[in-house]
Amino acid sequence: MGSLLVSFPEREAFTKGIPCPPTSLLLLWNFPHTVGSLPIGYLGIPIISSRLRLRDCSPPVDRVSGRLASWLNRGLSYAGRLQLIVSVWTSLQVFWASYLCLLKKVLNVIEQKFRTFLWRGIEGDSKGEKIYWSDVCLPKKEGGLGIEDLSSWNKALMIRHIWILSYGINNLWFSWIKAYHLKDSNLWEAKTPCTCSWNWRKLLYLRPLVRPLIQHYIGNNSITSLWFDNWHPDGPLLSKWSPRVVYDSGLPIHATVSSIVHGDSPAAMSIDLFEIRSRMPSYNPNSNVNDRARWLPSSNGTYFASSALASLRTPHPFVPLFKLVWFPQDIPRMSFILWVAIRGRLSTRDRIHKYNPTAVTTCVLCNTHPESHAHLFFECLFSRAIWTQLMNICGSPWNGLCWNSFID
Incomplete structure (x- = not known):
């Protein structure tokens, strides 16, 4: 035991599935706790296993409303409002978006508040928008204002958790997920159980977006999955070939790349297996180096939210006039008006x-x-x-x- 002592008066007790009243149980145990009620939060994040609801996400919505309300009717220019929107989103929402797959309704509410503030500077509906919000959220070089789309930004931040599981970063969360959710299954093959938490289910739904972005490189061949990881030039083997190839090989479903890299032939060689072997690059595994995963959108192979966001976006044509509108010595207020004028929306x-x-x-x-x-x-x-x-x-x-x- 450590030297930390429990401060009983500051603690709450929660009971579930016990027939007697919680207060009677605490008296029986002689614990000076107070009886708490669910749901609860930790560091501002709601701790729930059920479906995320709008009321669970009220703190970030209320903070956005409070921050923007303090600047209403201040006579700010469009450029000033734009800068405030960027700062509010960066300072208040990144923490929540990094740990929860937020409801679309929550993102729509926050987005609506941003739209209204940008174009009207007052509270109310978003009527009077000069330009579609989807165009506003484009990068400046593609004709937008560089505001990040909230839904894509949320996905980009949540993808980090899949990267941690794929890269094998050894921390408490990784160990718990491996022991409780994945167990003996591979991340890419894990089913979505009906009883899993809302956040874990939403995280698994992001796997098809992430899988092509992670490339596995062979070291001592100890952890890379033969059938599920993206190590082969053709991608994950079971994404191109049918599960029949596993049966034909005589290798287990959880086999690692070491099963074939060392030149060991499977018990049987089908046409598919011959094709897999013929297209394999020549490996010289280094037994002193572990297998590693590389984040392909990043030049150094490490996950960054900006690179994840760029991979999720559909690129739009380059707008040559953006250098005329936005440049280091520009006057933001004038640049904004010129940007609106070029779009013909004055x-x-x-x-x-x-x-x-x-x-x-x-x-x-x-x-x-x-x-x-x-x-x-x-x-x-x-x-x-x-x-x-x-x-x-x-x-x-x-x-x-x-x-x-x-x-x-």
């Missing part, structure tokens, strides 16, 4: 007229021509005068520019 009078036919469409500056993006930036008399003076300062004549050619 509240110009021609766009307002589509929703309000009685609205005036003439330019607010020259009061002559209809106000549009092209007119406002290049065709208006005021815009031309400004461009002419700027180009004179630069020592070059202003020959005019078309808005469509500019954004293309």
Whole structure:
């Protein structure tokens, strides 16, 4: 026993499946505990085995609401609100998203609060969004604002646990999972039991996303699974060949790569086995080095959340104008407005007229021509005068520019 003493007045006792009342049981044992009630939390995370519910995730939702509410009606620019959203998500949500597969409804509630705050700066619904949130969450080089999609970010952080199990990082959680959930089965073949916890079930559902991202390299061949791990050039063997190949080989389902790397032929050689052996690279196993797993999306082979997130994303075309909008010396407020303008979503009078036919469409500056993006930036008399003076300062004549050619 260590030197730590239990502080009984600060502890709670929980009972389950005992016919007598909990208070009577505590009196019988003479324990000065108080009777606690489920669910409970540890370090702010709910400890539950049942399905995660919306009320279990109220702390992060309430914290987001509280943090954003403190900045409502402050007259912040779009760029200021954007920076606050990034800081709030980074500081408050990463801890929860690293340990729980959050409900889609929870992520939608948080996302809705971010959308409303970004575009309106007030509480209420998210009407009046200028640009789809899916486009906002794209990287800047792909035409977005660089905000991470909450669902993908949650998956990227949870993938770390699968990496730990695959890499074999020896810690308490790894040992408990191996003893209680996996037992003698391989991570990639483990079934999803009906009685397992919500979080473990959701974690197993992520395996198809992770499996192609982890490559196993052979050392002393002690732990790499012959049939399930991704060590062969064709990938996991049982993902390409049928389970019949296991029967034909005469090798057990839990055989390691050492069963065939050392040149030992299986009891029987089917056509599939010949193909597997013929496509195997020539290994020179080093008995002094353990088998190791490599995280393929990362250059150094180690898991990083950013690399996991990049592997989950569907890449979009590169937007050349992003360097014109975002650069080290940019003014964030101006860059944001230019980004909205390039997408053609500024509240110009021609766009307002589509929703309000009685609205005036003439330019607010020259009061002559209809106000549009092209007119406002290049065709208006005021815009031309400004461009002419700027180009004179630069020592070059202003020959005019078309808005469509500019954004293309």
